[in-house]
Amino acid sequence: MNIRIRYFASLREITERSEETLTLPDGATVAALRDVLLAYYPRLQAVMGRAVCAVNHRYVALETVLHEGDEVVFIPPVGGGC
Amino acid sequence: MEPLISITRERLDRDALVAAVSHASVGGIVVFEGVVRDNARGKQVRYLEYDVYPEMAVQQIGEIVAEAQRRWGVERVAVAHRVGRLEIGEASVIIVVASPHRGEAFEACRYIIDTLKTTVPIWKKEVATNGEEWVEG
Numbered sequence: 395m396n397i398r399i400r401y402f403a404s405l406r407e408i409t410e411r412s413e414e415t416l417t418l419p420d421g422a423t424v425a426a427l428r429d430v431l432l433a434y435y436p437r438l439q440a441v442m443g444r445a446v447c448a449v450n451h452r453y454v455a456l457e458t459v460l461h462e463g464d465e466v467v468f469i470p471p472v473g474g475g476c
Numbered sequence: 477m478e479p480l481i482s483i484t485r486e487r488l489d490r491d492a493l494v495a496a497v498s499h500a501s502v503g504g505i506v507v508f509e510g511v512v513r514d515n516a517r518g519k520q521v522r523y524l525e526y527d528v529y530p531e532m533a534v535q536q537i538g539e540i541v542a543e544a545q546r547r548w549g550v551e552r553v554a555v556a557h558r559v560g561r562l563e564i565g566e567a568s569v570i571i572v573v574a575s576p577h578r579g580e581a582f583e584a585c586r587y588i589i590d591t592l593k594t595t596v597p598i599w600k601k602e603v604a605t606n607g608e609e610w611v612e613g
Contacts (some may be wrong), residue, residue, distance in 0.1 A: 398591055403599035414528045436567045444612065448597070451532040465598070471493025471612035474526070474533075474557060474598030475589060476568050 395420055395426060395462040404470055405445075408437045418460065424449065425456040427466060444468045479541040481534055481553040483598075488556050488567045497552040497574040504578035506585040510569040512562045516611070519604040526559040526568065529597035533557070536596045544573075544587050546581040555588065557598060568600075 400413040412452075418427060424447045432438055445468040449453055460466065480496055494505060512524050541553050552574040562568055571588050576583040601610045 400529070402529050402597065403601070406527070449530075450534055451535050467532070469529070469597050470599070470610070472594065472597055473600040474528075474569065474596050475593040475610040476512070 395460070397422075397460055398463070398465045399427070399431070400465065400467050402467065402469075404418075404441050405438065405468060409435050415457070422460050424454060424458045424460065424466065427460065428456070428468070431468075441470050442468060446454065477544075477552055479538065481537050482530055482554075482556045482596065483530055484558055486555065486558070486568050488558050488565060490567070490570055490572075493554045493556055493570055493572045497554050497572050499574065501576060502552065502574040503576045504581050505572060505574045505583040506578070508569075508571040508585050508589050509567050510589070511563050511567050516562045516602055516604070517531070519602065519606065521564065522603050523564065524562045526557075526562065526569070526599040527599045527601070528557070528559045529557060533596050533598055537592060540588055540591045540595070543591075544584040547588055548575070548584040550575045550580050550584040553584070553588070555592070556606060557592075557596075559598065585597040 395414050398415050401409050406412055409410055448467045449464050496524050514521050550573050554572040557569045571585050573581045573585040602611055
């Protein structure tokens with residue numbers, strides 16, 4: 395299945411891209427995707443430890459199972475406002 | 477009225493937001509305006525760079541406003557957040573809550589800014605005289 399990943403803030407700077415599509419085995423979880431990304435981008439290690447995950451604009455747990463076409467974003471601690 | 481929620485790279489227009497929530501039934505309007513300051517944790521800040529996950533940020537702000545409306549019954553709310561590069565003294569966020577009485581408007585406005593800062597996917601990079609970093613929390 396194909397999963398779309400978008401990158402923002404520090405993750406965009408580390409990966410040097412704003413999005414990509416990865417193909418994962420059916421039934422893969424958010425945690426499995428995170429491990430794949432950490433293998434591609436070892437420099438994500440520190441920020442991933444502080445990030446939460448959103449699938450299709452909703453915060454989810456790491457055990458969440460992904461589905462074809464899902465949009466996934468790893469969200470480091472936010473700092474909007476002022 | 478439906479809450480007005482916007483995320484923009486343009487300068488925020490406080491007067492337009494206040495006008496948008498004004499109504500003959502309104503007795504009080506509370507405005508919170510967050511502005512870029514020139515210092516943080518002992519650093520001399522040159523400017524800020526905000527990044528946003530736009531679709532989710534609009535949705536999250538919508539949920540925060542809906543919760544504020546449930547709790548305090550405020551019907552007229554506008555929230556605008558600016559992203560991109562912001563200079564010292566420029567407004568990064570403006571929240572306007574109008575209601576028949578002031579108490580609900582103050583409470584709702586405070587709740588919206590405090591919650592926005594913890595759950596909405598917007599990030600701030602401080603560019604200081606001695607380096608730059610994404611601020612966490």
